[in-house]
Amino acid sequence: MADQPARAWQLVLEHIERDLLDGRIGPGDHLPSERELATTLGVGRSSVREAFRVLEVLGLIRTSTGSGPQSGAIVIATPTGGMSALLRLQVAAQGFPLDDVVRTRLVLEDAVVTAIAASASRDTARTHQLLDAMDATDLTPADFLALDAQLHLSLAEASGNTVIAAMMAGLRSSIESYVQAGVVAIADWPAMATRLRTEHRALVAAIDAADVETSRTLVHDHITGYYTSAGLTRGIHSQN
Amino acid sequence: MADQPARAWQLVLEHIERDLLDGRIGPGDHLPSERELATTLGVGRSSVREAFRVLEVLGLIRTSTGSGPQSGAIVIATPTGGMSALLRLQVAAQGFPLDDVVRTRLVLEDAVVTAIAASASRDTARTHQLLDAMDATDLTPADFLALDAQLHLSLAEASGNTVIAAMMAGLRSSIESYVQAGVVAIADWPAMATRLRTEHRALVAAIDAADVETSRTLVHDHITGYYTSAGLTRGIHSQN
DNA sequence: CGATAGCCTGTGGTCAGACCACAGGGGGAT
DNA sequence: ATCCCCCTGTGGTCTGACCACAGGCTATCG
Numbered sequence: 394m395a396d397q398p399a400r401a402w403q404l405v406l407e408h409i410e411r412d413l414l415d416g417r418i419g420p421g422d423h424l425p426s427e428r429e430l431a432t433t434l435g436v437g438r439s440s441v442r443e444a445f446r447v448l449e450v451l452g453l454i455r456t457s458t459g460s461g462p463q464s465g466a467i468v469i470a471t472p473t474g475g476m477s478a479l480l481r482l483q484v485a486a487q488g489f490p491l492d493d494v495v496r497t498r499l500v501l502e503d504a505v506v507t508a509i510a511a512s513a514s515r516d517t518a519r520t521h522q523l524l525d526a527m528d529a530t531d532l533t534p535a536d537f538l539a540l541d542a543q544l545h546l547s548l549a550e551a552s553g554n555t556v557i558a559a560m561m562a563g564l565r566s567s568i569e570s571y572v573q574a575g576v577v578a579i580a581d582w583p584a585m586a587t588r589l590r591t592e593h594r595a596l597v598a599a600i601d602a603a604d605v606e607t608s609r610t611l612v613h614d615h616i617t618g619y620y621t622s623a624g625l626t627r628g629i630h631s632q633n
Numbered sequence: 634m635a636d637q638p639a640r641a642w643q644l645v646l647e648h649i650e651r652d653l654l655d656g657r658i659g660p661g662d663h664l665p666s667e668r669e670l671a672t673t674l675g676v677g678r679s680s681v682r683e684a685f686r687v688l689e690v691l692g693l694i695r696t697s698t699g700s701g702p703q704s705g706a707i708v709i710a711t712p713t714g715g716m717s718a719l720l721r722l723q724v725a726a727q728g729f730p731l732d733d734v735v736r737t738r739l740v741l742e743d744a745v746v747t748a749i750a751a752s753a754s755r756d757t758a759r760t761h762q763l764l765d766a767m768d769a770t771d772l773t774p775a776d777f778l779a780l781d782a783q784l785h786l787s788l789a790e791a792s793g794n795t796v797i798a799a800m801m802a803g804l805r806s807s808i809e810s811y812v813q814a815g816v817v818a819i820a821d822w823p824a825m826a827t828r829l830r831t832e833h834r835a836l837v838a839a840i841d842a843a844d845v846e847t848s849r850t851l852v853h854d855h856i857t858g859y860y861t862s863a864g865l866t867r868g869i870h871s872q873n
Numbered sequence: 874c875g876a877t878a879g880c881c882t883g884t885g886g887t888c889a890g891a892c893c894a895c896a897g898g899g900g901g902a903t
Numbered sequence: 904a905t906c907c908c909c910c911t912g913t914g915g916t917c918t919g920a921c922c923a924c925a926g927g928c929t930a931t932c933g
Contacts, residue, residue, distance in 0.1 A: 874933105875932105875933090876931105876932085876933080877930100877931085877932080877933090878929100878930090878931080878932090879928100879929090879930085879931090880927105880928085880929080880930090881926105881927090881928080881929095882925105882926090882927085882928095883924105883925095883926095883927105884923100884924080884925085884926100885922105885923095885924090886921100886922080886923085886924105887920100887921080887922075887923105888919105888920085888921080888922100889918105889919090889920085889921100890917105890918090890919090890920105891916100891917085891918080891919105892915100892916080892917080892918100893914105893915080893916080893917100894913100894914095894915085894916105895912105895913080895914090895915105896911105896912095896913085897910105897911090897912095897913100898909105898910090898911085898912105899908105899909095899910085899911100900907105900908095900909090900910100901906105901907090901908085901909095902905105902906085902907080902908095903904100903905080903906075903907090
C-alpha cells in the first residue's frame with residue numbers, strides 16, 4: 394500500500410498490471426515494444442526489460458526475437474512455470490521447509506482426488522495412458538519419476554482446478570532435486586517401482602469407481618509411503 | 634530439461650540457484666555485488682540485474698543501496714511477496730479463473746482449520762487479537778477487509794505450514810481488487826460486517842474447542858457465503 | 874507474368890560506460 | 904578523545920551501441 398520511492402521497473406510492472414486488470418490487454422495480445430514502452434513511460438529500456446523479465450519468469454509473457462506476428466512480448470498466462478520457479482527457489486533458499494512442501498502436497502492431492510472421484514463425469518484418459526507408459530521395464534529411476542510426476546499432474550488437471558494444478562506442478566518441481574537424490578536411499582528400486590505401479594493402479598481404480606474414501610486413503614498412503622522410504626521427511630503427520 | 638540458447642540472465646539465475654542448493658549461500662548471506670558477479674560469470678551487469686530483479690520479486694533477496702552490512706543483495710527467503718505477485722498477476726491476466734482461486738482457498742482453509750483444531754496445542758493469540766480489533770465500529774469496508782485478511786492469515790500461520798500460509802496470502806491478494814469492488818454489491822454492509830464478526834467468533838471458538846467437524850463446516854460456509862453475497866462466484870461447489 | 878532471392882526493417886538480447894543517491898567507514902581536524 | 908567530512912563501494916538508472924533473428928517487401932530473373 395505504502396509506495397516507497399517507486400523504482401522505475403515497478404512503475405512498468407504496475408502499468409502493465411493495470412492494463413491487464415482493466416482488460417486493455419489479455420492473453421494473445423502483444424505488449425508494446427520495449428523501446429516504445431520506455432519512451433511512453435519515461436524510463437530507460439533497461440528498466441522495461443527488468444519488468445519484462447519478471448513477467449516472463451512468472452509465466453505471464455513470452456518473448457521472441459525477429460519480426461512478424463509471433464515476435465515481441467505476448468501475453469500467455471501460463472501459471473505452471475512461474476509457480477515452479479517460485480517454489481523451487483524458495484525451497485532452495487530454505488524459505489520453505491521440505492516437510493511443509495510434502496504436507497501441502499498431501500492436502501492438495503487429497504482435494505484433487507476427492508474432487509475427481511466425487512464428480513459426475515471424469516476424464517482420466519491421459520492418466521491411464523501414463524499408467525501404461527510406466528509399465529515399461531526399461532525405465533531409469535529418473536524416467537520413472539518423470540512419468541510419476543506427469544501422472545499426478547494429470548490428475549490435478551482432471552480435477553479442473555487450474556490453480557491447484559499449477560501449485561501441484563510447482564510443489565513437485567520444488568522437491569524434484571531432492572527426490573532424485575533420494576533414489577539412492579531406496580535399496581531395491583525395482584521393487585519400489587512395482588509397488589508404486591500397483592498403488593497407482595489401485596488409486597485410479599478407486600477414483601474411476603467414484604469411491605471417495607478409498608481414493609483419499611490410497612493417495613495419502615501412497616505419498617507418505619514413498620517419502621518415508623526415500624528418507625525425505627522427518628515426520629509427516631496427516632494434518633488432514 | 635532441454636536448455637535452449639541459455640540466455641545470459643538465466644545463467645546467472647542458475648548459478649545462484651546452484652549456490653543455494655549446495656548451501657554455499659543461505660538466508661542472511663550477501664550475494665556478490667552486481668559488478669563482481671558480472672565479471673565472474675562473463676556477462677554484462679544488466680543481465681545480472683535482470684536475474685536479481687526476478688529473485689527480488691520472488692521474495693528471495695532484498696537489495697539496498699549504500700554501504701555497510703545492510704547494503705547489497707541479501708538472501709531473505711520471504712515467500713509471501715512472491716506468491717502474492719504471481720497469483721495476482723496470473724489472475725489479472727486471466728491465467729487463473731476467479732472460481733478456481735476461491736475453490737483453492739476453500740481447500741486450503743479447510744486444511745488449515747483441520748490442522749489447528751486437531752493439533753494438541755494451538756496458539757490463537759494473534760487471531761483473538763484481530764478478532765477484537767474487528768469489533769471497532771468505525772471501520773471502513775476496506776479496513777475491515779484488511780483485518781479479515783489478516784485474521785485468516787493468522788490462522789494459516791498458526792497451522793505451522795509456511796507453504797500453505799504463503800499460498801493463502803497469495804490467493805487473498807490475488808482477489809483483493811475484486812473483493813474491494815464487490816463491496817458495492819452488498820446492500821447492507823453493517824449487517825454483513827456483523828454477520829462476519831459472528832461467524833469469525835464461532836469459527837475460532839470451534840477451533841479452540843478442538844471441534845474439527847464444526848470448524849470445517851463453519852469455515853466452508855463462511856467463505857462461500859461471503860463470496861456469494863458479493864457476487865464474485867458463478868458456482869462454487871464444495872469440491873471437498 | 875510468376876517465382877525467387879536478397880535487402881530492409883523492427884524485434885528482443887546483450888554489453889559497456891556513464892552518472893546518481895545513498896550509507897557507512899576511516900582519517901583528519903578540532 | 905571527539906566530531907565531522909570525504910572517500911569508497913553499493914544498487915538504480917539511463918544512453919547508446921551492437922548482434923542475431925524473422926518476416927515482409929522489392930527487385931530481379933526465368
